[in-house]
Amino acid sequence: MAEANGDKTLRRIADEFKELATVVADSPSADLEVASFSRACSLVSPLFACLGVAFKFAEMDYVAKVHDLADASKSIHTLQSLVDLDVKGDSVRKAGSHTRNLLRVKRGLDMVRVLFEQILVTQGNSLRDPASKAYEQVFAPHHGWAIRKAVSAGMYVLPTKEQLLRKLNEDEASAKVQMQSYVTASTPLIQYIDKLFVSRDLGIDW
Ligand code: 1PW
Incomplete structure (x- = not known):
């Protein structure tokens, strides 16, 4: 049983994002701390990393931006x-700006959301359809x-769902609960971040 094991990656992710979801649930103008956000993202x-060597670059890029x-x-x-400072400094879209990194990290969270959503509705042991859909929808x-070409090559060397769950120390049932919980919690959080951009006319499609 996953519970018997010390490593509860999915549970910790689900719990932290539930926390953040309650913070932003009240209003789009609620304050969200950079520290708690980046901790959850990390x-x-x-x-x-569990998605295999093919996603090493995705991992490195995500980790650097969360850092x-x-x-x-x-x-x-x-x-x-954080966003307002970049607006003032006219550096919102500048390579490496905090705001630009925030937008990329948000996409990482969104991709995991779609990935989980797709895993939950997909039969069988392959992650290829769920991962391809998530990538197509969010990053492509x-x-x-x-x-795009490199990522689609990576889709052929993804672990199976069984291998992924084993790495995460989860069984099918426990993973389902935690994945659904992340999907539910991350949705308002992602909307909140989108609003940060849209309400300042910064756009989210760049
Ligand atoms: C669930 C499994 C499936 C797919 C994972 C695919 C994730 C793909 C992300 C690959 C990103 C690695 C290459 C880096 C791209 C950067 O140019 C780009 N970053 C992102 C996250 O799109 C833009 O970063 P920049 O220019 O703002 O530093």
């Missing part, structure tokens, strides 16, 4: 002020030909 990194947000949290308290529109 829990998702091992998931990318940048964690670093920013030392001097910037909320996500609102923003990636050039070379990256």
Whole structure:
């Protein structure tokens, strides 16, 4: 049983995102701390690692950007002020800006959300359809030909669902509960971040 094991990656992810969802549930103007956001995001990194060597680059990119947000949290308290500082400095879209990294990290969270959603409704042991759908929906529109090509090659060397669950120390039933819980909690959080951008006319399609 997964419960008997010390490693509860999925449970921790689900719990932290539930926390964040309650913070943003009240209002779109609620303050969300950069520190708690980046801490929750860092829990998702091992998931990318579990998807196999093909997603090493995705993992490295995600980890670096979450790390940048964690670093920013030392001097910037909320996500609102993080975005507003870049607006003031005219650096929203600049490579490496906190706001730009936030948008990329949000896409990582969204991709995991769609991935889980698809795993929950897909029969069988292959992750290829769930992962392809998640990538197509969230990242593909923003990636050039070379990256899309590399990712689609990576889809052929994904672990099976069974292998993924084993790495996560979950059985089918416990994984379902935690995945559904992440899907439910991450939805309002992702909407909240989108609103941070849209309400300032920054766009989210870049
Ligand atoms: C569930 C399994 C499926 C798919 C995972 C695919 C994730 C694909 C992400 C690959 C990203 C690695 C290459 C880096 C791309 C960067 O150019 C790009 N980053 C992202 C996350 O799109 C933009 O980053 P930048 O220019 O703002 O530093």
